[in-house]
Amino acid sequence: MIRGASLRGFARLVEELGGDPVAFTERFAISPDALTSEEGLVPITAHDLMLDAVSVDLRCADFGLRLACGQDLSVLGRLALAIQASSTVAEALECASRFMFVHSPALSVGVEPDPRGRREVVALTYRKDLRESPYSPQAMELGLALFHRVAVALTGGLAGLRSVELPHQPLSPVSRYAEYFGVGVSFGCPAAALRVERRLLDQEFRGADAAIRRLAVDYLTGHHTDPERLVSTHVRRALAASIGATPAVLGQIARLLSMHPRTLQRRLAAESTSFEAIVDDVRRDIALRHITTTDLPLGQIAAMAGFAEQSGLSHAVRRWEGTSPSRLRRRTRGTF
Structure with a gap:
């Protein structure tokens, strides 16, 4: 499953493209309430298939990128509070990694060694568990694009971004990806990732608040059980x-x-x-x-x-x- 918040802006964007958002939800057996109730849960396979279908049917190759433009960190709900109140980028990523299951158990973010072997660079990865649901190019672009938007907002510009990597081949002209991310994008890579300078992990947040972060983490821990347990x-x-x-x-x-x-x-x-x-x-x-x-x-x-x-x-x-x-x-x- 995935929280309905992932579809924020979906209805408006589909209508702008000349489509009927409710018709798409009915086609994939998704409750139309998911378009207005962000706390509801949607089957992630149906969610992702719908994004891919909209892209094809409405001839919008960059649908995932466009949808991400209308979203921000708040789509993560209570998890967003814990992330915003973290003291550093590393602490925010640790929190996101620990509780991403609240948004969807099939999705994960993490910090991994640079796939190109540079010690001064790390990969901020965004992954989907393919044991739970098939790969979706549009959903992957939505997730990584939102990950990028959140990182830019939290760090004030994401200085130190070296490049972006995607597992699939380009759906849109390569120039569209360069326009969105502001750096070079590689395709056919092992994982979706933002390659950033390692020093970025130590960057401090102006809005850090240990008390708020503790309250948010306590809430997440008390109200949500990690599926791994x-x-x-x-x-x-x-x-x-x-x-x-x-x-x-x-x-x-x-x-x-x-x-x-x-x-x-x-x-x-x-x-x-x-x-x-x-x-x-x-x-x-x-x-x-x-x-x-x-x-x-x-x-x-x-x-x-x-x-x-x-x-x-x-x-x-x-x-x-x-x-x-x-x-x-x-x-x-x-x-x-």
Whole structure:
């Protein structure tokens, strides 16, 4: 999932381009409320597919960059307060890295060694966990462009930015990227990143306030649980790695996690879920992801999602989405 705040400005921009924002949300089974309620959650795969579709359908190759221009740090909600009140760039990045799961568990930011090997440079990376959702060029450009806007606002200009890196090939003329970021942009790179001089990490913020930062961090800690600490997260990953190849059996997953099956059931119940619910959720993610993003035969997708027959997939998709797999595929591609 991803917070609806990621779609701030979406409706206005789509309308400016001559499109119907509600029609796009309906096409990807996203509640229209997501366009006005920033605290709601949206499935990140549907969110990203919608951005890519808008770019193609409305012939706007730089849609992600344009959408970022209407956003700022506040799209991160309470996390924004903790970041703004940090004392240095390094502290702000540590906070963002620690709590990015509040915005979306599939996204992460970090500080990594320079991919080009320069000791005086570090890479401020922006990544999406592809185990959770397919890669989306427009969503990646939106995220990295917003990351850049936030860094510029916090540092008063982002002095020390050396270059920008993107994993995909250019969607727009290269000059458009240079215009937006103000530096050279490389494509086909291992990760999306802003390459900056290491000294930037020590830059102090004028608005630093230790008390506000502590209150914001305490709130985030008290109201949000890091998915990495949840047993359900590890069950989900184990199932995602094995479903379709081996039966989804509670005892087998319990052994992988070094737990007794009853203990695993109790732990999941304490997290307000169950093994059966997670199996259904994993099957749903795998099935819908491949139906909407690939041309694989439905029979093959059924097997990948752990269904014995294609009919099982069809029944499940009707339960999840209220339509057939083939119609869902056509709907997301705008061919209906």
